[in-house]
Amino acid sequence: MTPRTARLKQNILDKHHHDFRRDVELTFTPEELAVSTLDEWESIVLEKKCRAEKPVILTEENILFTRSVGHFKYDCLPAVLSGKRFGMFPANICADWERALSKGLLGLRDEAEASMTRYCRDATAQNFLCSAIRSIDAVLELASRYAEAAEAAGRSDLAIIIRHVPGKSPRSLHEALQSLKFMHSCLFLFSNHVGLGRFDQYILPYYRHDIEHNIFTETEAEELIQEFFISLNKDTDLYPGVQPGDNGQSLVLGGVDRSGKPVVNELTMLCMRASREVNMIDPKINLRIDKNTPHELLREAVKLTRRGLGFPQYCNDDVVIPALVKHGYSLEDARDYTVAACWEFIIPGRGMDVPNINGLAFPAAVDQAIRAKIGRGCFEELERAVATNIRTQVEDYIRLQKTDDFCPQPFYSVLMTSCLERGKDINHGGCDYYNYGIHGCGSANAADALAAVKQLVYDEKSVTPGELLDALWKNWEGHEDLRKHIMGSHLKVGNHSKLADEMLVKLFGWFADACESVGDNGRGGIIRPGTGTAMFYIYLADPNWTGSEPTVGATADGRKVGDFFASSLAPSPGAEVAGIIGVLQSFSQIDYSRICNGGPITVELSDTVFRNEEDLDKVAALISTFANIGCQQLQMNVLDTAVLEEARKHPELYRNLIVRVWGWSGYFVELAPKYQQHIINRNTYRL
Amino acid sequence: METGVTFDLQEFSLHDGPGIRLTVFMKGCPLRCNWCHNPEGFEPETQILRCNGRERSIGRKWTSQELIAHIALQADILRNSGGGVTFSGGEVLSQADFVLETIRGLDGLHVAIETSGYGSTSNFRALTKAVDLVFFDLKLADAEAHKRYTGADNSLIRANLEYLKSQRKAFIARIALIPGITDTDDNLNALAGWLYGDSGLQRVELLSCNPAAGGKYASLGMEFRPEYDEYKAPNCNMQPFNDLNITTVIM
Ligand code: SF4
Numbered sequence: 022m023t024p025r026t027a028r029l030k031q032n033i034l035d036k037h038h039h040d041f042r043r044d045v046e047l048t049f050t051p052e053e054l055a056v057s058t059l060d061e062w063e064s065i066v067l068e069k070k071c072r073a074e075k076p077v078i079l080t081e082e083n084i085l086f087t088r089s090v091g092h093f094k095y096d097c098l099p100a101v102l103s104g105k106r107f108g109m110f111p112a113n114i115c116a117d118w119e120r121a122l123s124k125g126l127l128g129l130r131d132e133a134e135a136s137m138t139r140y141c142r143d144a145t146a147q148n149f150l151c152s153a154i155r156s157i158d159a160v161l162e163l164a165s166r167y168a169e170a171a172e173a174a175g176r177s178d179l180a181i182i183i184r185h186v187p188g189k190s191p192r193s194l195h196e197a198l199q200s201l202k203f204m205h206s207c208l209f210l211f212s213n214h215v216g217l218g219r220f221d222q223y224i225l226p227y228y229r230h231d232i233e234h235n236i237f238t239e240t241e242a243e244e245l246i247q248e249f250f251i252s253l254n255k256d257t258d259l260y261p262g263v264q265p266g267d268n269g270q271s272l273v274l275g276g277v278d279r280s281g282k283p284v285v286n287e288l289t290m291l292c293m294r295a296s297r298e299v300n301m302i303d304p305k306i307n308l309r310i311d312k313n314t315p316h317e318l319l320r321e322a323v324k325l326t327r328r329g330l331g332f333p334q335y336c337n338d339d340v341v342i343p344a345l346v347k348h349g350y351s352l353e354d355a356r357d358y359t360v361a362a363c364w365e366f367i368i369p370g371r372g373m374d375v376p377n378i379n380g381l382a383f384p385a386a387v388d389q390a391i392r393a394k395i396g397r398g399c400f401e402e403l404e405r406a407v408a409t410n411i412r413t414q415v416e417d418y419i420r421l422q423k424t425d426d427f428c429p430q431p432f433y434s435v436l437m438t439s440c441l442e443r444g445k446d447i448n449h450g451g452c453d454y455y456n457y458g459i460h461g462c463g464s465a466n467a468a469d470a471l472a473a474v475k476q477l478v479y480d481e482k483s484v485t486p487g488e489l490l491d492a493l494w495k496n497w498e499g500h501e502d503l504r505k506h507i508m509g510s511h512l513k514v515g516n517h518s519k520l521a522d523e524m525l526v527k528l529f530g531w532f533a534d535a536c537e538s539v540g541d542n543g544r545g546g547i548i549r550p551g552t553g554t555a556m557f558y559i560y561l562a563d564p565n566w567t568g569s570e571p572t573v574g575a576t577a578d579g580r581k582v583g584d585f586f587a588s589s590l591a592p593s594p595g596a597e598v599a600g601i602i603g604v605l606q607s608f609s610q611i612d613y614s615r616i617c618n619g620g621p622i623t624v625e626l627s628d629t630v631f632r633n634e635e636d637l638d639k640v641a642a643l644i645s646t647f648a649n650i651g652c653q654q655l656q657m658n659v660l661d662t663a664v665l666e667e668a669r670k671h672p673e674l675y676r677n678l679i680v681r682v683w684g685w686s687g688y689f690v691e692l693a694p695k696y697q698q699h700i701i702n703r704n705t706y707r708l
Numbered sequence: 709m710e711t712g713v714t715f716d717l718q719e720f721s722l723h724d725g726p727g728i729r730l731t732v733f734m735k736g737c738p739l740r741c742n743w744c745h746n747p748e749g750f751e752p753e754t755q756i757l758r759c760n761g762r763e764r765s766i767g768r769k770w771t772s773q774e775l776i777a778h779i780a781l782q783a784d785i786l787r788n789s790g791g792g793v794t795f796s797g798g799e800v801l802s803q804a805d806f807v808l809e810t811i812r813g814l815d816g817l818h819v820a821i822e823t824s825g826y827g828s829t830s831n832f833r834a835l836t837k838a839v840d841l842v843f844f845d846l847k848l849a850d851a852e853a854h855k856r857y858t859g860a861d862n863s864l865i866r867a868n869l870e871y872l873k874s875q876r877k878a879f880i881a882r883i884a885l886i887p888g889i890t891d892t893d894d895n896l897n898a899l900a901g902w903l904y905g906d907s908g909l910q911r912v913e914l915l916s917c918n919p920a921a922g923g924k925y926a927s928l929g930m931e932f933r934p935e936y937d938e939y940k941a942p943n944c945n946m947q948p949f950n951d952l953n954i955t956t957v958i959m
């Protein structure tokens with residue numbers, strides 16, 4: 022980094038920008054509260070929020086936008102909101118940044134105007150388009166105040182830029198990044214988990230323009246991109262998430278274009294370098310790869326992996342694209358996929374999927390079946406009970422979800438591909454995809470439990486059903502030997518165990534069956550089963566968890582009450598594992614053409630892995646292997662357990678230690694203790 | 709059919725040869741190096757390791773057929789990456805027949821061994837002939853010192869090394885740098901002399917030791933009695949090798 026960007030980073034870490042913050046109470050007139058549509062209401066709220074923001078010009082910053090309002094308070098709600106239950110606000114999706122940048126908000130405003138004429142007889146469309154225009158104007162009004170403030174602060178260089186964007190099409194890389202920063206930050210005024218999409222694609226024309234016209238050298242351009250990355254770490258404490266860091270600012274690099282042509286470019290490399298240099302938790306980098314990804318690119322990616330930030334996360338195009346097609350996405354759209362927040366595949370500008378409505382609790386589905394069926398009939402009967410339980414969970418989640426209303430979002434709609442043209446809100450027909458996703462949690466533990474039961478109780482008959490049930494009810498008390506036997510056995514996912522792998526594959530098969538049998542999700546979409554866990558690896562282990570997902574006590578894989586599950590796809594914590602190859606091989610067997618909501622195989626490498634340059638090549642070869650054997654997604658974390666232990670004891674000394682939590686990275690010392698413990702306990706492969 | 713005992717199989721081992729590798733650790737070693745960090749590799753039979761209230765049985769008995777079948781599960785991955793299998797230990801020469809029979813069943817997969825060179829001449833010759841790459845762990849050139857710190861005489865090792873050189877077999881020499889014992893200028897000079905001359909030597913790897921080396925002794929009911937300062941930084945002197953134009957890296 023340059024001294025300037027290093028200072029910008031330090032300022033954020035020191036939270037200097039918090040000095041400009043205050044809380045604001047929004048007030049509404051009776052007429053405003055009496056609006057007849059939610060579109061209008063949402064545009065009014067955005068307008069008020071934008072007006073409440075005061076431009077902040079921080080010394081040395083070249084990309085502007087700092088939140089001056091910590092929290093917006095308002096308790097009066099309009100009449101149209103009464104009786105509505107909004108489960109999900111648009112989040113975990115991705116705008117059509119390419120279009121938003123190139124048209125500019127004024128260009129988009131023109132489109133809205135044109136649509137108003139076209140849909141002059143359609144009141145719903147009129148109402149939506151009016152609200153969209155009002156939202157655009159609100160954002161532009163804030164931008165114009167930023168221009169004045171920049172001028173007043175003696176930064177007429179920046180004033181010129183922010184007078185031009187986000188209204189008009191950027192004329193340079195600097196303007197493109199400023200425009201993106203501005204619109205992206207405004208989305209966070211009402212939404213969360215705002216994806217950044219295929220950054221190395223939509224920024225490329227501006228980058229090349231500047232290089233070709235000698236406006237910037239590569240180094241200068243890189244500095245600016247570093248600054249953009251650094252700026253994404255500002256104000257993230259205001260973005261809602263389960264833990265600090267869980268904010269969905271993911272960007273995707275590499276892959277193919279809509280026609281299938283590989284599009285790795287100089288910016289792909291530059292972004293990975295910049296992320297490595299910046300060394301902060303945002304943005305989260307995802308890299309699309311396939312069988313033919315050049316070794317050099319993987320090597321560059323591994324250098325970023327070595328940083329220990331937990332990214333890039335690798336997505337295998339060879340698996341993801343065909344699966345999306347099979348799930349009803351057009352081939353062009355499938356090729357254009359991005360990662361929404363943690364890992365969910367989503368189409369920028371076109372997908373209004375809700376990829377995380379719930380987490381399927383595999384352990385509960387298996388455990389309930391074991392407790393109800395063991396010893397009664399054959400193993401296949403028990404299996405059928407598991408399948409039924411899985412199906413019941415899926416149906417319950419969909420039933421619950423169907424009671425939710427979806428609030429219109431005029432400004433997000435503006436930034437999507439077709440909403441303005443169609444005169445329809447993002448949530449009401451403006452997008453092409455309205456699918457739901459359900460995470461698939463605790464799969465390894467559940468598979469191990471089934472494998473143990475099949476082998477010990479049904480095949481060998483070395484354990485009686487009564488004995489196993491007693492052990493489960495008593496949390497293994499008095500059955501320590503049995504527990505040890507099960508934990509130490511080779512019948513585990515990640516351990517080249519045919520039986521455990523077969524159970525894993527079956528579980529996901531039943532999950533897919535259940536989702537497919539539900540068919541329509543009530544919004545004109547389908548249900549995508551996934552392999553991620555999000556925070557459910559913690560929640561589902563807690564017998565007192567009050568969410569809609571069923572929890573468990575002790576489980577037949579040898580797990581005791583309260584012990585956490587693995588995060589996304591990883592062997593059961595504490596299980597015997599053959600090693601990384603075994604883990605990849607187990608998880609490569611899942612039929613990802615039916616399981617396509619995302620959720621990475623998660624491996625922890627010890628930081629001692631990287632002793633010399635050759636090691637980079639080897640880890641790159643491992644990533645190739647991951648792609649070659651048909652896995653879907655991979656997250657590689659580099660951990661030094663001793664350092665984590667120290668950090669827990671002396672948080673003040675480790676303020677900047679970053680760890681990967683699930684689909685996001687966070688500062689270790691800011692995590693709740695149970696999340697810290699889970700990270701320390703993860704299976705680390707010392708190689 | 710031969711049977712053998714291993715104490716660990718490490719997947720994706722990074723420092724045991726080219727490409728993605730599976731390292732098979734053979735159990736049983738005739739030496740007792742004072743600094744050995746794999747004491748579970750000493751005894752040829754299976755054992756119980758007790759640590760933090762947890763018990764784990766160390767050692768797995770295989771027929772060559774079983775081990776071949778196990779390796780076959782990932783052979784494609786190993787082969788596609790230009791990698792293969794490395795037999796390490798313990799001492800691989802002590803189970804030479806088993807390892808040889810296993811190698812024969814691996815369909816030409818790249819195979820390396822890591823050995824101290826302390827084993828019968830016939831075993832050494834047969835095994836090194838059957839593999840693609842040899843890691844030769846050298847310890848001490850001085851016969852007296854070798855006896856004192858490893859419990860055995862080094863003349864057999866020297867003879868096996870000479871044989872390996874004469875065969876032009878591809879090999880990498882490894883020297884664990886133990887402060888005040890193996891890392892002395894005298895020892896490094898002398899070992900450089902051993903390695904000098906025409907041979908298939910690819911490079912020398914100087915390994916700085918890991919201070920947690922003694923970690924596993926107690927759990928095996930043994931005592932770790934290092935005759936050196938574990939926390940002292942070793943003397944990473946590449947000069948003796950550089951002087952003789954031998955490529956050397958520190959790891
Ligand atoms: S030769 Fe290797 S395994 Fe045997 S005692 Fe010495 S260091 Fe340990």
